[in-house]
Amino acid sequence: MIKLQATLTLLLFLPATHSFTTIKPPHRPSFTPTLQSLKMTATVPPTKTATLSSKTVAVAPKLGQRWRKSTKQVATLGPASSSKEMIEKLFLAGADVFRLNFSHGSQEQKKELLDIIREVEEKYSHPISVLGDLQGPKLRVGEFSSPEGEMLKPNQTFRFDLDAAKGDSKRVQLPHPEIIAASEIGHTLLLDDGKLRMTVIDKGEGWLDCRVEVAGRIKDRKGVNTPDSVLEISPLTAKDRSDLEYMLGIGVDWVALSFVQRPADIVEINALIDEKLPEGMFRPAVMAKIEKPSCFIDDSLDEIVAICDGIMVARGDLGVECNPEDVPILQKLIIDTCREHGKPVVVATQMLESMIESPTPTRAEASDVATAIYDGADAIMLSAESAAGDYPEESVAMQQRIINRVEGDKHYHSYLAQFDPSSDPSTTDAIISAAKHTAQTIDAKAIVSFTVSGSTSLKLSKNRPRVPILAISPFRETARQLSLSWGVYPDLPKVGSYGLHTVDEEQMFDAESPLEE
Numbered sequence: 001m002i003k004l005q006a007t008l009t010l011l012l013f014l015p016a017t018h019s020f021t022t023i024k025p026p027h028r029p030s031f032t033p034t035l036q037s038l039k040m041t042a043t044v045p046p047t048k049t050a051t052l053s054s055k056t057v058a059v060a061p062k063l064g065q066r067w068r069k070s071t072k073q074v075a076t077l078g079p080a081s082s083s084k085e086m087i088e089k090l091f092l093a094g095a096d097v098f099r100l101n102f103s104h105g106s107q108e109q110k111k112e113l114l115d116i117i118r119e120v121e122e123k124y125s126h127p128i129s130v131l132g133d134l135q136g137p138k139l140r141v142g143e144f145s146s147p148e149g150e151m152l153k154p155n156q157t158f159r160f161d162l163d164a165a166k167g168d169s170k171r172v173q174l175p176h177p178e179i180i181a182a183s184e185i186g187h188t189l190l191l192d193d194g195k196l197r198m199t200v201i202d203k204g205e206g207w208l209d210c211r212v213e214v215a216g217r218i219k220d221r222k223g224v225n226t227p228d229s230v231l232e233i234s235p236l237t238a239k240d241r242s243d244l245e246y247m248l249g250i251g252v253d254w255v256a257l258s259f260v261q262r263p264a265d266i267v268e269i270n271a272l273i274d275e276k277l278p279e280g281m282f283r284p285a286v287m288a289k290i291e292k293p294s295c296f297i298d299d300s301l302d303e304i305v306a307i308c309d310g311i312m313v314a315r316g317d318l319g320v321e322c323n324p325e326d327v328p329i330l331q332k333l334i335i336d337t338c339r340e341h342g343k344p345v346v347v348a349t350q351m352l353e354s355m356i357e358s359p360t361p362t363r364a365e366a367s368d369v370a371t372a373i374y375d376g377a378d379a380i381m382l383s384a385e386s387a388a389g390d391y392p393e394e395s396v397a398m399q400q401r402i403i404n405r406v407e408g409d410k411h412y413h414s415y416l417a418q419f420d421p422s423s424d425p426s427t428t429d430a431i432i433s434a435a436k437h438t439a440q441t442i443d444a445k446a447i448v449s450f451t452v453s454g455s456t457s458l459k460l461s462k463n464r465p466r467v468p469i470l471a472i473s474p475f476r477e478t479a480r481q482l483s484l485s486w487g488v489y490p491d492l493p494k495v496g497s498y499g500l501h502t503v504d505e506e507q508m509f510d511a512e513s514p515l516e517e
Contacts, residue, residue, distance in 0.1 A: 068404055068407075069094070069400065069403045069404055069407060070407060070464075070468070070486050070487040071373050071377065071378070071379065071380060071403045071406075071407065071486060072096040072097065072378060072379035072380075072483065072484055072485070072486065073094050073095050073096050073097070073379060073380060073381075073382075073396060073399050073400065073403070074095070074096070074097040074098075074099055074131065074346055074348070074379050074380070074381035074382065074484075075090050075095040075097070075098055075099065075381075075382050075386040075392070075395075075396050076098075076099040076101055076381070076382060076383045076384070076386050076387040077098055077099065077100060077101075077113050077386070077387060078101070078104065078105075078384075078386070078387025078388045079387070079388055080386070080387060080388050080389055080390070080392050081386055081387060081392045082109075082112075082113060084116045084119065084120070086392060086393070087113070087116050087117060087120055088120050088123075089392075089393045090386060090392060090393060090396050091120050091124070091128065093393050093396040093397040093400065094396050094397065094399060094400035094403075095128075095386075095396050096128070096129065096379070096483045096484065097128070097129040097130070097131055097254075097379065097483055097484050098113070098117055098128065098129070098130055098131070099131045099133055099256075099381065099383075100113060100114065100130060100131065100132050100133065100252070101133050101383075101387070102132060102133060102134055102135055102240075102243045102247075103133070103135040107242075107243065107246045110132070110246075110250070111246075111250050114130055114250055114251070114252070117130055121492070125492050125494075126492055127476065127479040127480045127482075127483050127490045127491075127492045128480065128483060129253045129254060129480045129481060129483040129484050130251075130252045130253050130254070130480070131252065131253065131254040131255075131256055131287070131484075132243070132247040132252035132254065132255050132256065132284075133256040133258070133289075134236070134240045134243055134244060134255065134256060134257055134258055135237070135239060135240060135243070135258060136235055136236075136237070136240065136257070136258025136259035136289075137233060137234075137235065137237055137258075137259050138223065139176050139179065139223060139224045139225070139226070140175075140221045140222060140223050140224060141160070141167070141172050141173065141174055141191065141218070141220075141221065141222055141224060142164065142166070142167060142172055142173030142174070142175060142220075142221075143166050143167065143172075143173075143220040143221065144166055144167040144168065144172060144218075144219065144220055145166040145167065145168055146168075147220075148217070148219070149217050149218050149219030149220065150167070150168060150169045150217065150218055151169075151215075151216070151217045152169070152196065152212045152215050152216060152217070152218055153212065153215050154212055154213070154214075154215045155211060155212060156211075156212050156215075157170075157201070157209055157210070157211060157212075158170065158171065158172075158198065158209075158210050158211075158212055159171040159172075159207055159208065159209050159210070160172065160173075160174035160179075160180070160189075160207065160208045160210065161173065161174065161206055161207040161208075162174070162175065162177060162180070162206045162207070172218070174208070174224065176224070176233075177206070178231045178232050178233045179208075179224065179226055179229070179231060180203065180206060180207065180208055181232070182226065182229035182230065182231050182232065183200050183203060183208055183226065183228075183229055184200065184203075184228075184229075185200050185201060185202065185203065186199065186200065186228075187199070187200045187226070187228040187229055188200075188213075188226075188227055188228055189208075189210060189224060189225070189226060190224070190225040190226075190227065190320060190321065191218060191222050191223065191224055191225075192216070192218065192219075192222040192223060193223060193225075193320050194225065194320040195214070195216050196212070196214055196215065196216045196218060197212075197213045197214035198210035198211060198212055198213060199211050199213055225317065225320050225321050226321075227292075227293050227320075227321035227322065228293075230261055230262065230294045230297075231261065233259075234265075234268065235257055235258060235259040235260055235261070235265045235268070235269070236257075236268065236269060236272065241272065244269070244272060244273070244276065245276045247284065248273065248276055248277050248278060248281060248284070249278055249281070251281060251282065251284075251477075252284055253284055253285065253477060253480040253481050253483075254284055254285050254286075254287050254309075254310065254481065254484065255269070255273070255284045255285070255286055255287065256287040256288075256289055256312055257269050257286060257287065257288055257289060258289050258291070258314075259289075259291070259292070260288045260289060260290065260291070260292065260295060260304065261292050261294045261295065262294060262295075262300055262304075263300060263303040263304050263307060265288075266286065266288055266304060266307050266308045267307065269286060270286060270307075273286070282475070282477035284481075285309035285310060285481050286308050286309050286310075287308065287309065287310040287311065287312055287346070288304050288305075288308045288310075288311055288312070289311075289312045289314040290304070290311060290312065290313055290314060290318065290334055291314035291315075291316065291317035291318045291321070292317070292318075292321060293321050293322055296330065296333075301333070301334065301337055302337060302341075305337050305338055305341045305343055306341055308343070309343065309344075309481075310338075310343055310344040310345065310346070310378075310484065311334060311337075311338050311343060311344075311345045311346070312345075312346045312348050312381070313330075313331050313334050313335070313345065313346065313347045313348060313349075313377075314348055314349060315327060315331070315347070315348060315349035315350065316348075316349040316350070318330065319349070328371075331347065331372070331375065332375055335347070335372075335375045335376055335377055336376075336419055338378075339376055339419060339421050339462060339464075340421045340422065342421070342458050342459055342461070342462035343458075344378035344379065344458075344461075344484045344485045344486070345377055345378050345379075346377065346378065346379040346380070346381050346484070347372040347375075347377045347379070347380050347381065348380075348381035348383065349381075349383060350365075350368075350383075351365065351368060351369050351372075351380055351381065351382060351385070351399070352365050352369065352382060352385050352395050352398060352399065353365065353384070353385065355385050355389060355391050355394065355395045355398065356384050356385055356388065356389035356390065356391075357389065357390055358391070359390075359391050359394050360398070361398060366398075366402055369399060369402045369403075370402055370405075370406045373402070373403060373406040373407065373412075374406060374412065374415050376415075376416050376419065376464065376486070377486075378461070378484060378485055378486040379484055379486075380399060380403075382395050382396065382399065413464075413466055416464045417464075421462055421463070428456070428459060429459065432456070432459045432460055432463060433463065435447055435460065435465070436460070436463045436465040439465055439466070439467050440465070440466055440467075444467055445467065446467050446468045446469070446470050447460060447465060447467055447468070447469050447470070448469075448470045448472060449469055449470065449471050449472065450472050450473075451471055451472070451473050451478065451482075452473060452474065452475065452478065453478060454471070454473065454478045454481055454482050457469055457471040457482055457485065457488050457490075458482075458485060458488075460487075460488070461485045461486050461487050461488050464486065464487065465487065468487060468488075468489050469487050469488045469489065470489050470490075470491065471488050471489065471490040471491065472490075472491050473490065473491070473493070474493055475493065476492060476493050478490070479491065479492055479493065
């Protein structure tokens with residue numbers, strides 16, 4: 001009997017005298033495996049003269065920088081980065097994950113981009129993750145009689161109602177009865193990304209009267225934010241449901257859910273994925289975008305993080321609905337909560353905003369990116385900088401420069417160590433904790449983690465070891481999903497997914513009754 005407890009969760013330490021260029025990829029069968037075919041055994045560390053496949057990440061010169069960074073990079077694709085040439089440049093500049101924003105463009109365009117990403121992935125034999133981002137509900141006012149809209153004055157009363165008639169200086173349609181129902185006297189309404197601020201002073205059946213606190217011009221179809229209200233509305237619109245089903249069919253690795261207000265929203269999308277996932281397709285991981293103040297009520301944030309697979313700090317809407325001085329504190333809270341749960345967290349929005357039009361960022365932007373890295377974020381994201389800017393490649397390269405500089409700071413790991421996430425009283429966590437400390441003691445080159453679902457590598461990442469985590473999995477989809485996690489460098493299987501998803505990695509560590517072949 002060969003215990004899979006030993007063969008599938010082996011942690012291999014390479015002394016510092018060994019180079020990554022000496023790692024020989026394990027053989028992978030090209031057929032649907034039995035437990036025996038999934039068996040992986042330890043080998044003697046290879047010598048410096050050992051040869052390596054010509055398509056591994058270790059021997060691709062332009063990819064060498066990846067071994068130097070632990071924080072990952074997410075780049076949004078768009079008009080400025082839709083060609084194969086540019087996508088390849090962004091990958092070589094440091095992008096680990098590509099975001100497909102389903103708020104813009106057609107579904108067919110997203111499929112074309114995904115196909116290009118897979119071609120680049122195959123060319124460099126390096127897993128690349130694809131994040132599909134759902135648009136979510138868009139709450140907007142109706143239209144005005146005047147094409148220029150209306151200029152509202154301070155302290156005037158302005159009404160929102162359900163009447164479809166065009167608006168004037170005293171009222172406008174608000175075609176969202178759930179906002180009217182949830183708003184109470186004293187609640188705040190924000191319009192046009194916070195440029196206008198109003199306070200509810202009276203309400204009735206189908207209407208709200210508000211006092212204008214911050215005046216300005218209000219125009220057709222401007223957005224409405226409700227920082228004080230939890231709306232009885234699904235985060236999934238009809239468009240989102242169609243886009244989600246399309247994502248499941250083309251095989252994205254991550255799905256980002258917008259407009260998350262409460263844990264029930266994650267339960268809803270998980271149920272929909274289970275219902276709509278085509279037979280034989282790998283289940284994507286779910287990422288919750290934290291952009292509503294309601295996520296911080298009571299234990300909501302902790303519960304949301306616990307039941308999803310990852311988190312995005314969506315600082316755009318979060319910055320509109322929360323006070324500016326609160327956003328940095330909330331960012332740190334979200335990152336710490338994710339680290340406690342061992343879930344990857346992405347910091348997004350306006351990280352290098354000026355690089356949309358400038359080849360270099362402002363010093364404040366560089367400091368903002370550095371702060372997210374020091375805080376321990378798994379990944380940092382570019383939006384318009386890489387999707388529609390004049391310098392997409394330079395933006396990704398600048399992110400990597402900042403990552404390398406911060407992670408090279410002697411204080412970086414001491415800052416990370418100040419937050420010590422709790423461990424479960426399990427054999428798994430005991431082995432992983434020992435691996436981290438042993439790797440540091442013997443000055444290991446890397447920790448190698450054999451993983452099926454990715455959970456072992458995620459637990460290693462949670463502990464933020466000082467050496468890279470090389471994740472070996474029989475599933476391409478697992479390797480791709482792990483591309484988002486801090487310090488994890490997944491190996492791309494040379495064959496497709498085996499379609500086997502029944503092995504529980506916790507069982508592999510069960511000393512009382514380990515899995516046996």
